[in-house]
Amino acid sequence: MSTNNAEMMQTGIFEDLQRKIDADSAVKDALRDIVQTLEKQDRVTQSVLSRAHSTKSADLEPVLAAAEASIKNEVETIQKLSELASQHPYYKFNYSWTRTMQDACLSVMLCGWLKGSAQDAGKQLLSIEEVGQVMNVPVNLKDRDAFHLTIEEYLLALISLLDELARLARNSVTLGDHRRPILIAQFIKDVHAGFQILNLKNDSLRKRSDGIKYRVKEVEDVVYDLSLRGLLPKA
Template structure:
C-alpha cells in the first residue's frame, strides 16, 4: 500500500530559478568585461599620449593636450557613459570591483590633463596647476559622484583619492625631466603642489588600508622632488625671494 506521508521530491522550480539567475550573472559579467576591456584600451592610449609630457617643454604642451582630449579622454567619456548606463541596472556593490581600478585610471588621466592646462572651458580656461574637484571630474564624465544611497554607477571618493596618488607619482617624474628640458619653473610648481597635496592628505581620516598605504607612499614622491629642488638651489638655478625691507 502506498504511503500517504510527505514526498521527499525537491521542487524543480528552485533549480530553474538558480539556473536563470546564474545565466544572468554570466551575461552581466561578460558585458562588464567587454566595457572595461574597451575602457582599459582607451586608458592605455591616453596614458601613452600623456607619457610625451616628459619630453615636451610646458610651452609646447597645448597641442599635445588637445590630442590627449580628442584621442584619449573623449573616447573614455563615451565608454564610461555606456558602463554607467549598463551597470546602474544592477546592484552597485555587487559588481563595482570589476571596474573600480579602471575608472580610477580614467580619473587619473583627467586630473593630470587638467593639471597640465588641458580640459579648459570658456568660463574656466586651462592653466597649469589646476586641480579638479571630484564634482568637476563627474561633470566631465557626465556621471554622479559620491552617491550615498542607491545602486547607480558613480565615482567614489576612494577612486578620486587613489587617482590623486597616481598623478603625484607621474608629476614627481615630470619634475626631474623638466629640469633636463630647462623648465625649472615647472619643477618648482610641481614641488609646491605635491607638498600641499600631501599636507591635505594628512587631514583625512583614512580607514581603507589600500588608500592609506597609497597616500603614505606620496611622501616618497615629495622627498624625490625635494631632492631635485635642493640640488637646483645649490646650483643657484632657483631664484630666491628678496628679503623684505
C-alpha cells in the same frame, strides 16, 4: 532516485539558483566588454600624455589637445558603462570597472594639471566634482543607486597623479624648465597635507597613500639640487 530528490527538495530549487547565477554572469560579461574598450582607450590617452615628459611647457598645447580628444572617446565609453551599470546594484559589480575608472580618472586629472599649471595661477587640482563633469557622471552618490565616481577611486587616482608628477619634476629639469619643479613640490605638499587628515584603515588607500611622503621628498630633492646651483627662477 529522482522521486527521493522530490521528497527532500522542492523541484526547481537548484534550477532557479542556476538561472540567477547565469543572469549575473551575463551582466559581468557585458560589463567586461565595455571595460576592456575603456582600458584600450585609456592606454591611448596615457601614451599621449606621457609625451609631456619630453615636451617643454611652451609646446604642450598640441599634446593636451590630442589627450583631450582621446579623453572624449573615453567619456563616450563611460556613458555606455554608466547606462548598463545603472541597471544593476552599483556595488554588486563595481569591482569589474573600479580599476579602469581610476585609470581614466588619472588621465583626466593629469591632463587638467598640465593645462592648469601652464597658465599663471591656473587651477592644478581638478576636484572630484570637476572630474565628474568631464566624465559626465555623478560623483559620490548617496541618495540613489546608480553609476558614479567614488571618493576612493578619485583619491587613488590622485595618488597616481603624484607619482607621475614626481617623475615629471625630474624630467622638467632635463628639459631646462626650472619653474615646474617648484610648482610640483608645492602641489604635492598641499595634497600630502590633505591626506594626512584622513583616518585611513588598513586598506589599499592606506597602503598607496603611505607612499606620498617619498614623492614629497623626491621632489624636494630636485628643488634642493636646483637651489644649490642657483638655478631656481627669481621669484
